[in-house]
């Protein structure tokens with residue numbers, strides 16, 4: 121499997137693919153790969169002639185230095201895992217910060233029509249400017265036909281679609297379902313940091329989302345939100361940061377439910393200093 125650390129070298133390969141009219145799929149990741157990532161990569165391999173997986177912990181999307189420093193990194197293990205999927209049509213781009221940012225490690229300012237304001241945008245200041253900056257740059261470097269993003273980061277997925285629309289970027293965005301552990305916990309690189317007690321407590325997040333979905337059928341949004349907040353007050357290991365029910369297309373909260381609209385619930389929880397997020401379609 122070919123691994124590139126510099127865009128100048130990757131560009132030569134991309135040029136070859138383009139000249140042969142081979143389609144390119146891009147799967148952006150921050151490494152510490154797990155089965156959730158692999159399911160996306162397998163989908164990309166089915167749908168493209170070549171797949172480029174980027175492994176880059178993007179500093180500009182972290183508002184918390186400690187979170188950035190503690191983010192799990194292990195390129196060698198990632199590569200071993202990727203080899204189990206495909207050695208042939210898969211390429212890794214694992215750049216340095218300098219290769220992506222030069223000597224200006226800064227995010228651009230974006231306007232995503234308000235999609236960036238609630239939830240992750242509210243609790244992680246500047247997060248989506250960082251995401252927009254790195255993804256736009258990756259698109260410029262890789263020039264993919266298709267790019268794959270997980271619904272695990274649903275707000276991010278919506279923002280990437282908006283980025284493509286606003287800048288008229290020639291790439292098709294493919295949404296990928298959330299991959300879960302058997303007990304329902306959404307797979308995440310951060311799960312490796314959980315202690316065994318925290319890991320045992322963590323499936324409570326998805327169980328609560330499932331119950332919230334049931335309650336949403338007959339109860340008001342306000343009542344469901346209050347109920348969820350109450351559940352976490354009693355929890356010894358998990359601290360709720362936010363639980364929000366929003367309209368899927370705008371990510372805005374709303375006054376009255378409408379049968380014609382689609383809604384989603386979003387949650388962020390802390391287990392000590394480890395931040396976990398999840399979401400679920402409600403109707």
Ligand code: AMP
Nearest residue numbers: 149150156269270272273297298299307
């Ligand atoms: P990350 O490495 O966490 O930045 O994730 C890279 C990509 O994989 C993002 O598009 C994520 O939304 C996606 N992803 C991460 N975990 C999961 C999961 N459990 N199920 C589906 N997609 C995921």
